[in-house]
Amino acid sequence: xxxxxxxxxxxxxxxxxxxxxxxxxxxxxxxxxxxxxxxxxxxxxxxxxxxxxxxxxxxxxxxxxxxxxxxxxxxxxxxxxxxxxxxxxxxxxxxxxxxxxxxxxxxxxxxxxxxxxxxxxxxxxxxxxxxxxxxxxxxxxxxxxxxxxxxxxxxxxxxxxxxxxxxxxxxxxxxxxxxxxxxxxxxxxxxxxxxxxxxxxxxxxxxxxxxxxxxxxxxxxxxxxxxxxxxxxxxxxxxxxxxxxxxxxxxxxxxxxxxxxxxxxxxxxxxxxxxxxxxxxxxxxxxxxxxxxxxxxxxxxxxxxxxxxxxxxxxxxxxxxxxxxxxxxxxxxxxxxxxxxxxxxxxxxxxxxxxxxxxxxxxxxxxxxxxxxxxxxxxxxxxxxxxxxxxxxxxxxxxxxxxxxxxxxxxxxxxxxxxxxxxxxxxxxxxxxxxxxxxxxxxx
Numbered sequence: 001x002x003x004x005x006x007x008x009x010x011x012x013x014x015x016x017x018x019x020x021x022x023x024x025x026x027x028x029x030x031x032x033x034x035x036x037x038x039x040x041x042x043x044x045x046x047x048x049x050x051x052x053x054x055x056x057x058x059x060x061x062x063x064x065x066x067x068x069x070x071x072x073x074x075x076x077x078x079x080x081x082x083x084x085x086x087x088x089x090x091x092x093x094x095x096x097x098x099x100x101x102x103x104x105x106x107x108x109x110x111x112x113x114x115x116x117x118x119x120x121x122x123x124x125x126x127x128x129x130x131x132x133x134x135x136x137x138x139x140x141x142x143x144x145x146x147x148x149x150x151x152x153x154x155x156x157x158x159x160x161x162x163x164x165x166x167x168x169x170x171x172x173x174x175x176x177x178x179x180x181x182x183x184x185x186x187x188x189x190x191x192x193x194x195x196x197x198x199x200x201x202x203x204x205x206x207x208x209x210x211x212x213x214x215x216x217x218x219x220x221x222x223x224x225x226x227x228x229x230x231x232x233x234x235x236x237x238x239x240x241x242x243x244x245x246x247x248x249x250x251x252x253x254x255x256x257x258x259x260x261x262x263x264x265x266x267x268x269x270x271x272x273x274x275x276x277x278x279x280x281x282x283x284x285x286x287x288x289x290x291x292x293x294x295x296x297x298x299x300x301x302x303x304x305x306x307x308x309x310x311x312x313x314x315x316x317x318x319x320x321x322x323x324x325x326x327x328x329x330x331x332x333x334x335x336x337x338x339x340x341x342x343x344x345x346x347x348x349x350x351x352x353x354x355x356x357x358x359x360x361x362x363x364x365x366x367x368x369x370x371x372x373x374x375x376x377x378x379x380x381x382x383x384x385x386x387x388x389x390x391x392x393x394x395x396x397x398x399x400x401x402x403x404x405x406x407x408x409x410x411x412x413x414x415x416x417x418x419x420x421x422x423x424x425x426x427x428x429x430x431x432x433x434x435x436x437x438x439x440x441x442x443x444x
Contacts, residue, residue, distance in 0.1 A: 031218065032096060035066040035226065036066065037069075037098075039228065040070070040072070042074070043075065046078025049288070052288070055089060060230065061095055068096045068098060070203065073112050074101070074107070074108065075108055075112040077110025080111060086118075098120065098123065098210070100203070101116065102128070105127050108130050110134075112130070113130045113132075117168065119168070120215070120216075122168075122197050123206050124191075125202070128186070129185070129186060131182065132178065132182045134154075135157055136148065169216055236288065251277045251278070254277055256274065261274075266398055269316050272302075288331055292329070292330070295331065299323070301321070306318040306321065388430050392409075393440075394408045396413065416440045418441065420441045427442070
């Protein structure tokens, strides 16, 4: 009986010591436990918008204990400045950043390769490719691409690639050759030559590979990870839509068509709407917040002009202005993360700015809505029973003989047919009614 008791006590002591030892090993400075993984999809061209979105995802991950950021790469490359900013953020963050070229059949070329080299843990899916990092200059007018062969630029970029690779203890020869010779590697070659750490079929298998592995002196444990896919805010999604070349061409073409029709038919409000649409693609070079502010100002100006003109544009400018103002507010809307805000470093100041703009836009919109409702309510109860025969009004449009336009009589807008040509702003007299249309001619 005493022997069994001694064995039980010994077993408890040994188990306790093992648990303490395991806890000590995991809690030591050379280990990192991952409980939550934030996934950021880096698809398409790398731009400043990509950098901003990645910053928000990284800040979200940094604010969560025992987390990691997984960047899924499927990109042909992009802007060098944006890629350099991304690399700087990855190298300075306190959490592990995992780069994964995925899914099978995708690629991460040029600036995408640089981002992959800078990650804490690099991986590729089967049938993927990295490399082709020679810098390219794109003509902003013609869109023509031209490879840069100047030794000054190539040496600088190549050395930066080498430093990034050596910082993560990766193959510096590949980093050099992918710039000078556009070297490409598949996953097996990249793993063999020490460019990446793992080959994995999907995210879950990659996390299983990372669990218990030691990379650059740090052992990583992935324990029951919660996988969260980062979604950029609505403002970024709208901004990316504005940057889409197809949408820009559509806005420009539609704006040009409306401008031509408006000037040709003397419906200048249509021309104004067309000019506004043609201006939008020119503004997309602005940062997201400045673009939002510009759209808000232009939208409110269009609304004010239409109200001041007494809705002579048949509310066309008013509606376009309302849409532009709404888009502006969306672009100014913050992308919330636990400790940061999009348009300002100071969260309190940023909220004050946003709420002020929203209050101003809402108040102005309410004022306009009240005016519109007032105009509608003051219309005659039945225009069919009370026609302003022999009343004198003002022509709202230029109306040629036998054509139809609008006149203002008794403070109301009426559809009118001119028996003789009248000019906009001239006095007209109502001489009869044809169905729902007044018959007018110049007065006196």
